[in-house]
Amino acid sequence: MAKSPPLRLLWLQSGGCGGCTMSLIGAQGPDLVRSLEIAGVEIAWHPSLSEETGSEAASIINAIAEGREEIDIVCLEGSVMTGPNGTGMFHRMAGSDQSMMSVIEKVARRARYVVAVGSCAAFGGITAAGGNEVGAIGLAYDGKQAGGLLGEDFRSGSGLPVINISGCPIHPDWFTETIMQIGAGAFDERDMDDLQRPLNFAGHLVHHGCSRNEFYEFKASAQKLCDMGCMMENLGCKGTQARADCNIRAWNGSGSCLDGNYPCINCTAPEFEEPGHGFTKTPKISGIPIGLPTDMPKAWFVALASLSKAATPERLNRDATSDRLSALGEGKRRK
Ligand code: SF4
Ligand code: SF4
Numbered sequence: 001m002a003k004s005p006p007l008r009l010l011w012l013q014s015g016g017c018g019g020c021t022m023s024l025i026g027a028q029g030p031d032l033v034r035s036l037e038i039a040g041v042e043i044a045w046h047p048s049l050s051e052e053t054g055s056e057a058a059s060i061i062n063a064i065a066e067g068r069e070e071i072d073i074v075c076l077e078g079s080v081m082t083g084p085n086g087t088g089m090f091h092r093m094a095g096s097d098q099s100m101m102s103v104i105e106k107v108a109r110r111a112r113y114v115v116a117v118g119s120c121a122a123f124g125g126i127t128a129a130g131g132n133e134v135g136a137i138g139l140a141y142d143g144k145q146a147g148g149l150l151g152e153d154f155r156s157g158s159g160l161p162v163i164n165i166s167g168c169p170i171h172p173d174w175f176t177e178t179i180m181q182i183g184a185g186a187f188d189e190r191d192m193d194d195l196q197r198p199l200n201f202a203g204h205l206v207h208h209g210c211s212r213n214e215f216y217e218f219k220a221s222a223q224k225l226c227d228m229g230c231m232m233e234n235l236g237c238k239g240t241q242a243r244a245d246c247n248i249r250a251w252n253g254s255g256s257c258l259d260g261n262y263p264c265i266n267c268t269a270p271e272f273e274e275p276g277h278g279f280t281k282t283p284k285i286s287g288i289p290i291g292l293p294t295d296m297p298k299a300w301f302v303a304l305a306s307l308s309k310a311a312t313p314e315r316l317n318r319d320a321t322s323d324r325l326s327a328l329g330e331g332k333r334r335k
Contacts, residue, residue, distance in 0.1 A: 009042065014076065080138070140154055219308050238291055
């Protein structure tokens with residue numbers, strides 16, 4: 001049987017930091033090159049991975065934008081910057097007078113699959129923080145609001161909406177797995193959640209598999225960063241609400257933000273960049289955190305929390321505000 005021709009992928013960057021590409025380059029088991037081979041995908045152009053630059057790169061992009069060359073997958077990293085005044089001229093394609101906004105729209109409307117890589121491209125992300133003077137939006141969302149650059153009803157050539165591989169940055173495997181599903185012709189709307197995020201990572205909560213779950217069960221809380229307890233009550237952890245598999249799928253071979261003693265800030269969600277409070281603070285009303293777990297009624301959570309707090313083992317109470325675990329017993333510790 002004749003082998004199918006590879007799917008061609010164009011990657012553009014606009015209002016972002018490039019961190020999603022940096023993360024992707026760190027893919028392991030398999031690495032990025034092998035992952036693309038397995039997926040049957042070849043890169044038409046990528047700003048960090050391709051040799052073509054300047055006018056050579058522009059001619060590839062223009063040929064796709066004008067329909068002289070076909071494209072299967074268009075990926076955007078970074079937000080679409082619509083400013084000033086909706087012109088998009090804050091970011092022009094190098095060496096031309098075209099706004100990146102118009103280039104992105106042209107190539108996206110010719111693609112079989114459109115992939116927003118990172119929370120900037122999906123929802124606006126960090127680039128939209130503060131006053132958002134640059135008018136940063138996502139491909140199909142402006143924060144939580146559906147629409148974005150391409151509009152709520154946008155469908156690419158495959159019939160799918162924009163695929164939002166959100167995260168700041170993305171885990172490399174979130175991208176490589178999605179691209180393998182696309183390459184195998186095995187990705188459809190049932191593989192996405194209500195914000196069009198692939199379920200390969202958005203089918204989990206960050207809370208799942210967190211090494212602090214024992215502390216969470218007994219509401220034994222950390223008071224400061226580097227304490228070993230659960231960071232939900234005092235340090236702003238949103239792991240019980242955040243959709244991602246960070247504590248199941250290791251980052252860089254091991255670990256996660258939580259393992260690094262930093263609370264989950266829900267970076268895969270729209271508007272995570274503007275939580276309305278410090279990232280390491282838990283907003284509360286009458287001592288009860290506002291952002292309670294999404295998978296149980298609030299009244300139950302409050303009732304169970306006070307019961308489990310009353311039954312917290314001494315070991316957990318002590319370790320929750322310590323920078324190390326004492327499971328081996330005090331006598332085993334190095335003095
Ligand atoms: S999503 Fe985060 S890491 Fe990716 S480009 Fe935007 S700011 Fe950078
Ligand atoms: S620190 Fe966050 S993710 Fe970990 S157990 Fe507590 S609430 Fe869950």
